[in-house]
Each structure stands twice: as structure tokens, then as C-alpha cells.
Amino acid sequence: MKALFALGLLAATIISAPAYAFQQVTHKRIAMDAVQYMQDHPDTTEYNRLKAWVNAAGYTMAQFSEVLGQGAYDVDDFQxxxxxxxxxxxxxxxxxxxxxxxxxxxxxxxxxxxxxxxxxxxxxxxxxxxxxxxxxxxxxxxxxxxxxxxxxxxxxxxxxxxxxxxxxxxxxxxxxxxxxxxxxxxxxxxxxxxxxxxxxMPFQPVDNLGEYWYQQFLANPTAQTLGYVMHTTDLLQPHHVWTTSALNHSGWESWVADYYDSENLNDDTLVTQALADYTPLAASATDIRPLLTQGGDIAYANGGIVLSSTDQADRVQVARVVVPHAIAMVVLLLDHAALQVNP
Known part of the structure; x- marks a missing residue:
């Protein structure tokens, strides 16, 4: 077992660290940007099926997008x-x-x-x-x-x-x-x-969390439970697949939130390119974990440098891979969900 540090150092170190995940606002942006991408590309996504279900439930797409994003945000606050x-x-x-x-x-x-x-x-x-x-x-x-x-x-x-x-x-x-x-x-x-x-403790992996909430969504389709599924974009956060709470973890997440817009991390063209790197779920698929793991594979293969480097160029390079792939993963999950609620 790895050596443990002195207790006296603990509070000072951890108090400076935010939550171990993409920052909540980033989770929300990724989910909402996926809905926007679908709206902008109705011919290549299941946007129209999704919209028909949302409207039949009495909501606008803007309202749905907000609740979906908030669900992705809220998972870090679960008690x-x-x-x-x-x-x-x-x-x-x-x-x-x-x-x-x-x-x-x-x-x-x-x-x-x-x-x-x-x-x-x-x-x-x-x-x-x-x-x-x-x-x-x-x-x-x-x-x-x-x-x-x-x-x-x-x-x-x-x-x-x-x-x-x-x-x-x-x-x-x-x-x-x-x-x-x-x-x-x-x-x-x-x-x-x-x-x-x-x-x-061998904590269960995040794809199991996503699968649980997706099954809850299928049993009782709501935007909120579908939003909980979208917290699995943590699989595109390199620290979550290399698996550490340290090694620039919090600094990287803060950087992504700070530079999300100025570096155009949700670039439409990059999302389109990212979609080609996934094998979408079949409409008949009953388990979404294979898709989620693909997202983790991408972050693991492309994001390791941010564990050791805080260089701006390195972070931009990684972010312009993992964030568009996170948005793309949500698009594919929403495509699959739309086919389930509106065959």
C-alpha cells in the first residue's frame, strides 16, 4: 500500500481543492450544448424525435435543455x-x-x-x-x-x-x-x-452510475433523470480515467471552466468530427455502458498530459479533444433516448 502522509497536512491541502469532477457548470454546459448541436443538425441527429417527446410533455426545448443540464450539474451534490x-x-x-x-x-x-x-x-x-x-x-x-x-x-x-x-x-x-x-x-x-x-474500498465505476440512471429514465422518462445520466461526461475528464484526485485535477477543471468559451471548446465542427470517433448504440441496445466506455477510452488515450503539465498549449490541445467528445457522447445518448421514448 502506498505511504500515507501526516494528518496535520490534510486540511490545508484538501481545503484548496474543489469537487473531483468537471466543474458542475461545465457538466451543465456540455449537456446544454449537446441539445443545441442537435437543434442545429436535425438531419443527422434524432432532434425531431426528441423535440416531439419534449413538446408532448408540455415543455419547450429550452426548458428541457435547462433541466437536462441542471440534472448533470446536480449529481455532484447528491448526499x-x-x-x-x-x-x-x-x-x-x-x-x-x-x-x-x-x-x-x-x-x-x-x-x-x-x-x-x-x-x-x-x-x-x-x-x-x-x-x-x-x-x-x-x-x-x-x-x-x-x-x-x-x-x-x-x-x-x-x-x-x-x-x-x-x-x-x-x-x-x-x-x-x-x-x-x-x-x-x-x-x-x-x-x-x-x-x-x-x-x-473498490467503488463502483461511473458507467454503472450512468446505466442505473438511464434505466430509471426508461422506467419513468423525465428530463431530470436523463440529466443525471449526462454526468457521465466525467469519463472525458482525463483524471477520472487515469483515476486520481490529485495531479493538477482541480486546476485542470477550473481551467476548462474558465476557457470554455474563449477557446471555443464547444466548436460545432469539432463536435461533428468527434461523433465519427464513436460507434453509436443500436436502437435496440439495452445497456449504454459500451458507449460510455468509448468516451473513457478517448480521454485516456488523449488526455494524460494534463496530469503532469499545466502548460496552456497542452491544456488547449487536450480540451479541444475531450470537451467536443463529451458533447458528442451526450448527443449519442440523447439520440438513443429519443428512439426509446418516441420510436
């Missing part, structure tokens, strides 16, 4: 993942030093797909965040694992305990294992013992 203190048994959804700051919730650990390794312990073809098995990592990863060492996943009253055994508070807040983890299992297998120590 659905509680970890419990190894000593106290107190279960919380974010680190105690997070109070009053706009920082990561534990839900963000479901937002990775590790392309540096093969199958995970659950049986997924590519796993999610697992500190003990990271191939690349840095200070934020080490410090979080130090802070959370021995902490376990909330699995309901009377479930797992930490180091205190009989004296733990055992104040289950959500039963994360039986709700969130179960939702994101998506055909894989799990046991509680996999989640009894944070530093070895």
Missing part, C-alpha cells in the same frame, strides 16, 4: 454516500473539514472508471476508484486516505463497525451499501467486507 468514522462510528456524507466550503462529497468517489487496470473485484470490465489499486496518485489521494483510514461505508443500523466494536455510535444515516452501492452494482457482485476500510 447519498455516507462513510462512518473508524473510531467514532459517526456517519457523514463529507469530511468534517468540509463544513461551509464548496468541496467534494463522498458521492464523488463513484465518478471514476480506471482505464489503467483491468477488471475489478466486482466483475466490472473496468473498475472505479480504489485507493489501494491506483496506478497514478498524488497528495490529495494520500491525504484523503490518511484522514479516512479505517472508515467504513454506512450499511445501516447494526451493520459494520470500525475499530471501536461495541462502543461505536452506529448512527446510520442512509444505508449507503444497500441503496447507493446496490443501485450502482448493475450486474456486478459486492459484499459489505469490500467497504470496511476506505483505503481499500
Amino acid at each position: 447519498d454516500t455516507f462513510l462512518c468514522g473508524a473510531v467514532t462510528g459517526d456517519c457523514v456524507y463529507a469530511p468534517v473539514f468540509n463544513a461551509g466550503a464548496s468541496l467534494v462529497n463522498y458521492t464523488s468517489y463513484w465518478h471514476f472508471q480506471n482505464h489503467t487496470r483491468g477488471p475489478d473485484v466486482h466483475g466490472n470490465d473496468l473498475g472505479g476508484y480504489n485507493y489501494d489499486l491506483l496506478t497514478v496518485w498524488g497528495d490529495i489521494d494520500n491525504l484523503a486516505a490518511t484522514w479516512l483510514v479505517g472508515d467504513y461505508m454506512d450499511d445501516g443500523n447494526g451493520g459494520m463497525t470500525g475499530w471501536c466494536f461495541w462502543s461505536c455510535a452506529d448512527d446510520s444515516e442512509y444505508n449507503t451499501y444497500s441503496i447507493t452501492e446496490a443501485n450502482y452494482r448493475q450486474g456486478s457482485t459486492s459484499s459489505k467486507s469490500m467497504y470496511d476500510d476506505f483505503e481499500e
